[in-house]
Amino acid sequence: MIPSWLAIGGITFLVAFGGFFFKPRDLKWAVQLERPHWLTFEPLIPVIWMVIFTCGAISAYIVWEAEPGSLKTWLLMSLYLVLELITVAYLPVTLQLRSLAIGTFVGFSGVLLSVLLLLAVLQISGWAAALLIPYTIWSPIGTFTTWEMIRLNPTEQ
Template identity: 55%
Template sequence: MIQPWMVIGAVTFLVSLGGFLIRSRQDLRWAKRLDRPNWLVFEPAIPLIWTIIFVCGAWSATIVWQHDPNSFKTWVLMGFYLLLEITTVAYIPLTLRLRSLAVGTALGGLGLMFGLVLAVIVWSVSHTAAFLLLPYLLWSPIGTYTTREMIDLNPESV
């Protein structure tokens, strides 16, 4: 029998994989040429950080699902989790495709707002599920700030 955590995990994986696959080599070359802040020494750890964030998000969604499976409210929350993930995953392909750090900054800010709203709503369902959104809520502003700082270093890439 397929368990809810399997479905949620598969959706999380497929959405994140989709964002990874929507990149061209030209777009990646553009990104590699961008100047980065000197303090950005943790860049190699970013894929691991996002993996942890997505696992925590999927775990949070699973807890919410298990609290009240198949209810209308739970389905709406699952849609909100999906919206948050799509917004987050869209950051790289849209920033690269449009070659616009401003787009990346806007998506980062939008994701943070979605994450905050989701965490507040989820708090009433499960404190544990809300706490599992903390890695996203802590990291998202760092990524958004970093992208914003890169605009100052690469003004032609707004």
């Protein structure tokens, strides 16, 4: 049997890797968009998300180990997975549809789900909930940045 930490880590890696599937022509669209002047940390964003996904995977592992295989745990694992899918979908969906408004919606969906997941996990483990805090802090920043870019690029809504 595969150890839970390996299964959770492997799924996290595979889903996160899926976010890199977009067309170069779509990336050209994103590069030409005007960005807020305060967005000086953009080169760090991939590293930030790598840390956030790692924290999420560790959080999921802690939750799994608290009650392995229970219905409640499986439901929470599905919420972790949906949250990661939403997060990973942000870039390809925004790029393919060339819509900052859709990107903002996807980002806001992640914000809401992360808060709900954090509150649900808090009842099981304070450490697992604390590991979700980076997501619940960073995701609104990314969502606000996308929303702000709508103002700066009004034709790209």
